[in-house]
Amino acid sequence: MKQREFKKRRQALMQRIGKGNIAIIASASSAVRNRDVHYPFRQDSDFYYLTGFNEADALAVFIPGRQQGEYVLFCREFDATKALWEGAHAGLEGATSQYGADDAFPIDDLDEILPGMLENKAKVFYPMGKNGELDHKLLDWINHIRKQSRTGVTAPGELVSLEHIVHEMRLFKSAEEIKLMRRAAEISAQAHVRAMQYCQPGVHEFEVEAELIHHFMRSGLRAVAYPSIVAGGKNACVLHYTENADKLRKGDLLLIDAGAECDHYAADITRTFPVSGKFSEPQRLLYQLVLDAQEAALAEIAPGIAWNKAHEASVEVLTKGLVELGLLKGRVKKLIKDEKYKQFYMHRIGHWLGMDVHDVGDYKIKDEWRLLEPGMVLTVEPGLYVAADCETVDKQWRGIGIRIEDDVLVTADGYEVLTAAVPKTIEAIESVMRS
Numbered sequence: 406m407k408q409r410e411f412k413k414r415r416q417a418l419m420q421r422i423g424k425g426n427i428a429i430i431a432s433a434s435s436a437v438r439n440r441d442v443h444y445p446f447r448q449d450s451d452f453y454y455l456t457g458f459n460e461a462d463a464l465a466v467f468i469p470g471r472q473q474g475e476y477v478l479f480c481r482e483f484d485a486t487k488a489l490w491e492g493a494h495a496g497l498e499g500a501t502s503q504y505g506a507d508d509a510f511p512i513d514d515l516d517e518i519l520p521g522m523l524e525n526k527a528k529v530f531y532p533m534g535k536n537g538e539l540d541h542k543l544l545d546w547i548n549h550i551r552k553q554s555r556t557g558v559t560a561p562g563e564l565v566s567l568e569h570i571v572h573e574m575r576l577f578k579s580a581e582e583i584k585l586m587r588r589a590a591e592i593s594a595q596a597h598v599r600a601m602q603y604c605q606p607g608v609h610e611f612e613v614e615a616e617l618i619h620h621f622m623r624s625g626l627r628a629v630a631y632p633s634i635v636a637g638g639k640n641a642c643v644l645h646y647t648e649n650a651d652k653l654r655k656g657d658l659l660l661i662d663a664g665a666e667c668d669h670y671a672a673d674i675t676r677t678f679p680v681s682g683k684f685s686e687p688q689r690l691l692y693q694l695v696l697d698a699q700e701a702a703l704a705e706i707a708p709g710i711a712w713n714k715a716h717e718a719s720v721e722v723l724t725k726g727l728v729e730l731g732l733l734k735g736r737v738k739k740l741i742k743d744e745k746y747k748q749f750y751m752h753r754i755g756h757w758l759g760m761d762v763h764d765v766g767d768y769k770i771k772d773e774w775r776l777l778e779p780g781m782v783l784t785v786e787p788g789l790y791v792a793a794d795c796e797t798v799d800k801q802w803r804g805i806g807i808r809i810e811d812d813v814l815v816t817a818d819g820y821e822v823l824t825a826a827v828p829k830t831i832e833a834i835e836s837v838m839r840s
């Protein structure tokens with residue numbers, strides 16, 4: 406992502422904050438995995454969205470109209486020893502020259518410098534409740550200013566959620582963002598095809614996971630957007646199964662939910678296919694039903710259509726199909742009203758997709774489902790999961806879990822599936838697995 410893009414975002418944010426106010430946002434912290442070993446660092450998405458700065462121990466301050474510069478970055482000072490052991494870091498010099506900060510200060514001097522910036526500001530835009538230590542500090546700084554009121558300074562009177570503003574911005578993807586999302590989608594799609602070709606009875610779920618990650622990394626995408634779900638047979642009925650430890654068995658289905666991250670933007674794809682390359686009859690029937698539900702849901706994606714319509718369409722198709730196949734008994738309308746489908750379809754049709762796999766942005770506005778608009782990206786992912794011990798259905802259906810998930814961009818006149826390169830019809834899947 407070019408620096409120009411981050412600058413544009415900061416300018417848009419400054420507009421929304423308004424003169425006389427201030428916004429504060431902290432970076433992610435480095436998290437310890439076990440003694441002396443840290444988890445791979447992942448920057449806070451909001452912080453990265455506004456700064457492009459990929460270090461821990463940093464804090465950005467935005468002060469519209471400030472004479473000495475509106476964008477201030479607190480970060481680690483350059484330290485040659487640290488650079489030798491842990492690698493490059495920008496330092497104060499880099500913060501301004503490479504990352505476009507108007508002013509940079511050492512993070513260790515935060516307590517001395519930030520309170521002065523809060524003086525005489527009306528509102529503080531801040532992500533409340535995300536960082537307990539910083540929450541306390543902020544209140545301490547504000548109280549400290551209050552005590553000095555006799556000297557003529559005033560303390561901020563209002564704390565406002567910064568997230569609401571930033572998340573609304575993040576919901577609408579720019580051309581630059583869509584470029585990155587396309588790349589994440591394209592490489593993730595290739596990895597799914599590879600996994601289909603690699604899969605055979607007797608290999609472990611984690612070996613298939615290795616095949617996916619191998620392709621992500623060899624294609625230049627080092628991070629996964631979330632831990633891959635590689636679930637053979639009844640493991641697919643555990644929605645967030647990530648143990649990936651079992652051997653794949655002939656006759657079972659394999660559900661893979663995996664996506665790579667491209668410069669902090671996620672792909673999120675699920676495909677379900679037969680381990681040995683050919684669907685059994687019950688698998689085929691349930692699979693086709695989920696695919697029909699996905700198509701019905703996709704038909705409801707266009708500007709001006711409420712977000713909920715796709716979900717309702719999937720519920721209708723799935724419930725009707727479950728009655729036809731005998732897994733549910735009763736009248737379709739009543740089964741939908743009583744939410745009986747939830748025994749087999751317990752999640753929603755999808756979610757916003759972006760820097761976070763479950764991305765930010767409101768789904769409802771004033772209690773009404775939001776209308777889709779061009780530039781939004783969402784997943785469409787209906788599923789059916791028949792628990793292995795489900796005694797209300799015939800044995801042939803038990804232990805089958807199926808989900809089909811694609812990433813969809815809302816365009817001016819409809820939608821575009823970013824992940825269309827992974828086959829999903831029964832014929833196409835069986836054909837790829839034969840190749």
Ligand code: GLY
Binds near residue numbers: 673756786810
């Ligand atoms: N991979 C998480 C989801 O599909 O929502």
Ligand code: MN
Binds near residue numbers: 673
């Ligand atoms: Mn997924």
Ligand code: MN
Binds near residue numbers: 673755786
């Ligand atoms: Mn998803």
